[in-house]
Amino acid sequence: MTRNWLLTAAISAGAVALASAPALAAPTKFEFWYGLSGDLSERVQEMCGDFNKSQADYEIVCTSQDDYDTNLQNTIAAYRANKQPTIAQIHDAGTLDLMLSGAYMPVGQLMKENGYDIDWTNYFSGIASYFSTSKGELLSMPFNSSTAMIYYNTDALAKVGFTGVPQTWEEVEDVATKMKAAGYDCPVAFDPTGGVWQWFEQFSAIHNQPIATEGNGFGGLDAELVFNKGKFVDQLTWIKKMYDAGLFVNKSKASGETANDAFEHGHCQITSSSVADHGTFSKLADPTVHWQVAMLPVWAGTERKNSLVGGASLWTLKGKTAEEYKGAAAFFAFLATPKQAEWWSTVTGYIPVTNTGFEAMKAKGFYDAAPYKGRELAIQSLTFTPPTENTRGIRLGNYVQIRKEVGDAIASVLFDNVPVQQALDTAVEHGNAVLRKFEKTYQGVALP
Template identity: 45%
Template sequence: MTRFSLFAAAVSTVAIASGAQAQERTQFQYWYGLTGQLGEVVQKQCDLFNASQDKYEAVCSGQGGYDAAEQNTIAAYRAEQHPTVVQIYDAGTVNFMLSGAIYPANKFAEEHGIDVDWDAYFPGIANYYATSTGDMWSFPYNSSTAVLYWNKDEWAKIGKDKAPATWAEFAADLKALKEAGVECGFAFDFDTWMNLEQFSAMNGLPIATLDNGYGGLGAEVVFHQTAFVDHMKNFKDWMDAGYAKIQTSQVGKNLIQAFADGSCASTTSSIANHGVVKSTQAEGMNWDVAMLPVLEEGKRTNSLVGGASLWVMDGKSDEEYEAAAAFLKYVTAADTGEKYIAENTGYIPVTTDGFELLKSEGFYDREEIAGREVAIESLTASDVTPLSRGIRLGNFTSIRAEVRAELEAAFTGQKDIETALNDAADRSNQILRRYEQTYRGADLP
């Protein structure tokens, strides 16, 4: 049995279990990629929507991860068994824009009575998902960005009460922490969203030509020719000197575990993990979050958004679209949507309306929440530039995998940094050329 037929069987089971409700309400399918506790939050939001009225029913199905949500949706569309709404992560944006299978969000909102103030979305979020003309083809949903998690008690050992503002200051701090007896000053892994994408955006460095791919499908990667190479060399030097450690699930624990249990004094990760650190931290641990260091103080560009947006799929009935519109109104509203996600995860509000609502209710004054507003500061640290707008490269998931694999090879001593990144660039450009050939003659929206 194929993967899709297995999934179809699962959908059928859900439909049968719905029983009488299917006769009373207009149903539509919503597929999401979040898993674990975050997936439970999404499912609960579906339940809350269904309980809020008696006309529509969202049949919500977790797909077991972002990659699976994208691939399952593509397979289902080909079989004409696709959902009405699907949650697709940032890296899948260009694939869906070129798919010919979606109902653009701005058009859907206009035609189905959803009053959306598109200008209220934070520019760092809106620009990632917008077309070249600024039209929003999906609804930003769960959003995050990168921050520095740092142990204030460990930094106090070197006489400092502020997080380092530059990478040079961070390097000096790591050396001082080691001399002060701190066993691990910094935990890192091979993640490209953190190490390459955020670093490049915040320091005004290109990842690819044609404004990181926004200018067309002929883009080529150039990350192997920028300060990113020296940045990774510094990471390697810190590791070799005993200032930093690689922390992945394969070597015992991941970054957040290593930071939360006090094993390492700092790490870089998504603000979405703020709640995880708070709930799993070592007793009495005094920590905070800060914007990531930059290469040169005073020359900070906005960080990139991470997370996912909601796409409406083409080819569904008017009744399903009517139900989906009611659902999208609910999950994008400041109170039932943004507030709910922010209160139950580490994700941030995606609009100024949502942010102001949370601030007015004292959300960011709560002890367990304090620091999450740093993510907003990072996303709005500058006007969005052509290099901090986002990344629009075809099959970007595969490019991420190539860079990650080569970074792992470099940090485990199989290659030097330059060779590894050159190899990653060569294979990434091959991926881009194949993608360009697949969509030859097509223009990016």
């Protein structure tokens, strides 16, 4: 869109003429859909505003789809209707769906074609590999990367005589039991369906347990789910025992108070969530709530492995104009600047995705400052060991549906007293049906 401005110029005393100035092009608009809400959505909007202020050629229009799953569904539907955004934030569970869709332009190609030279080796390998082909080609832009952590109310720990923070699940059970005896109604906030990522997937990783064959799907579309045969059977049995004893308490949207809200207000003393919520807790927690973050516990005697990277990356979708792609490339370059990377990590809690970004923040003493202390543990958790085939990630088709099956299984155990083995067997059966349907859809297609 152009605007023709008529300029009035005085060319001689008493004489006025109209002259037409050169046409001024309006900024190229392009859309970015994301799956964050609440405080994190506000930070995304602030980031988008800063990008628009930083230059005059492009205007990014950023729209929240409320949550990751909805954003994935809406993005797919919009693409089929040829109404897709230029950029879509797709979470870890949707990675394979996008990889095989053919609906994207690889980020390396996008940046190269638009004149940007990015050192892709600077990105943490555990993050980059999640969004890369088997040959190491990065397909999407790492954006909001995280891992699961556990948060403790330190006053409640002190009240029951515990120094430091629990490192094992045995210690969690011990302090939770003592908290209950001390009058705390909710020792541990537990979301049975919304917490699958931290309570199931991350547990499996740090205990080196397979979720599926073929290296959790990295080896081929014929992968089969096997989480009904490993340590998660015992873990869910333990969770059920803790729930029945009133030590784990259902805190979710369905219960009327989320686990994070319950922790922030001091209603529950322990919760598990993303490191990204560190910034939210710092901002929203009641002033009387004093807390500390730690790596997820392991069972005593376990050789801890690295945790899984979570969060999402930014995919550039096909079918847009060359100018919109220039805007997308400029936005990605903006995100890659050290200043922007530090700001994003500061105001959210998401980890820096590059080695230089992390080292620069560490050198400045960022992680020594009280509001941010503990966030470095997320990097430690992600890099605790070199990845095994069980800890490099999960690459399964339609994994959002499989995640729901796991959540339903956990809920059935807690609320309906379905036997643990039966519930997990059912989840595996239903999940494998999802995988076979996905495999049939992409029959003959090799993993990138």
